Amino acid sequence: MDMIERAMRSGAPQLREDPAALSLPTSDSLIERAAAIAKSPPVVIPTSVVAPKRTQRSVLLDLERIRSQGLLVPDARRSRIKEEYRHIKRPLLMNAAGKGATIVEHPNLIMVTSSRPGEGKTFTACNLALSIAAERDRTVLLVDADVIKPSIARMLGFEADQGLVDLLIDEQLELADVLVDTNVPSLTILPAGSTHHLSTELLASDNMRKLAEEVSRRYADRIIVMDSPPLLVTTEASVLASLAGQIVMVVEAGRTHQSQVQEALALLNPNQIVGFVLNKKRGILGADYYGYSYGYRYGYGRDERDRDAEE
Numbered sequence: 019m020d021m022i023e024r025a026m027r028s029g030a031p032q033l034r035e036d037p038a039a040l041s042l043p044t045s046d047s048l049i050e051r052a053a054a055i056a057k058s059p060p061v062v063i064p065t066s067v068v069a070p071k072r073t074q075r076s077v078l079l080d081l082e083r084i085r086s087q088g089l090l091v092p093d094a095r096r097s098r099i100k101e102e103y104r105h106i107k108r109p110l111l112m113n114a115a116g117k118g119a120t121i122v123e124h125p126n127l128i129m130v131t132s133s134r135p136g137e138g139k140t141f142t143a144c145n146l147a148l149s150i151a152a153e154r155d156r157t158v159l160l161v162d163a164d165v166i167k168p169s170i171a172r173m174l175g176f177e178a179d180q181g182l183v184d185l186l187i188d189e190q191l192e193l194a195d196v197l198v199d200t201n202v203p204s205l206t207i208l209p210a211g212s213t214h215h216l217s218t219e220l221l222a223s224d225n226m227r228k229l230a231e232e233v234s235r236r237y238a239d240r241i242i243v244m245d246s247p248p249l250l251v252t253t254e255a256s257v258l259a260s261l262a263g264q265i266v267m268v269v270e271a272g273r274t275h276q277s278q279v280q281e282a283l284a285l286l287n288p289n290q291i292v293g294f295v296l297n298k299k300r301g302i303l304g305a306d307y308y309g310y311s312y313g314y315r316y317g318y319g320r321d322e323r324d325r326d327a328e329e
């Protein structure tokens with residue numbers, strides 16, 4: 019008899035075939051048993067049996083700090099940014115549910131990218147994830163795949179030592195080992211993790227392809243929002259983009275040239291759904307007002323791309 023079995027048998031009376039065993043023990047027999055247990059050596063239950071094999075990390079996001087950075091906080095308060103992201107997410111969610119005009123593979127895997135650094139990918143990815151997490155019956159996995167300049171953890175104000183890179187290089191790790199749960203219901207984060215000299219190559223690896231497949235198929239009811247490196251900076255970004263069903267191309271208003279957007283678009287699979295967020299658009303509320311507008315590449319021909327890729 020192993021230790022676990024012995025521990026179980028020394029507990030409450032077990033149902034046996036003998037009907038007498040079903041009767042409650044008398045107080046005498048309880049005292050005798052307690053004395054016997056007291057004399058026997060303590061039962062040690064191996065932790066590997068009791069504790070779950072994997073534990074998820076969990077962080078408490080400071081929602082007021084997040085709000086003060088101009089990011090969206092999923093609560094009952096109304097705000098302009100929530101309204102804007104309602105428009106941005108609506109077509110993405112329709113496509114993810116297979117109700118859009120185009121059917122793609124992995125429609126729930128949404129990659130946020132841009133042509134150049136600093137256009138607002140991380141800002142957009144965080145807002146999109148927070149906005150979708152506010153939807154009823156939606157769960158979101160926010161992945162920091164910009165392993166060149168990881169910044170999701172910093173933007174949301176937590177520290178993460180392990181993440182995507184570790185998962186891709188260490189066969190012993192499982193997805194659940196590196197996921198970070200948050201106090202925003204329905205929002206889980208996969209941080210970028212360790213720095214690695216081959217981190218960009220890892221994005222184009224077979225392991226990355228398998229991971230994308232796994233998160234998209236295994237969690238088909240979940241939306242995966244993936245922050246990523248700029249398309250024109252590293253060739254691996256376009257390989258990564260090929261794994262996503264939908265692309266959100268962030269374009270910085272007034273700074274990114276149309277030719278750069280076209281160059282970036284040319285690196286994408288023509289069958290992918292591509293939406294545009296024109297970010298940091300200055301509006302009527304003053305010079306510091308940052309807003310968004312959202313456009314879609316509806317067709318796949320060069321002409322439509324030219325028409326839709328606003329500068």
Ligand SMILES: Nc1ncnc2c1ncn2[C@@H]1O[C@H](COP(=O)(O)OP(=O)(O)O)[C@@H](O)[C@H]1O
Nearest residue numbers: 088135136137138139140141142297298308309
């Ligand atoms: N719409 C916006 N309103 C206010 N700040 C923004 C907006 N978009 C981006 N930023 C800020 O601009 C900087 C660059 O954005 P970031 O998302 O980090 O760019 P990327 O990830 O493309 O390199 C960050 O400090 C971010 O907070």
Ligand SMILES: [Mg+2]
Nearest residue numbers: 139140164169
């Ligand atoms: Mg970024």
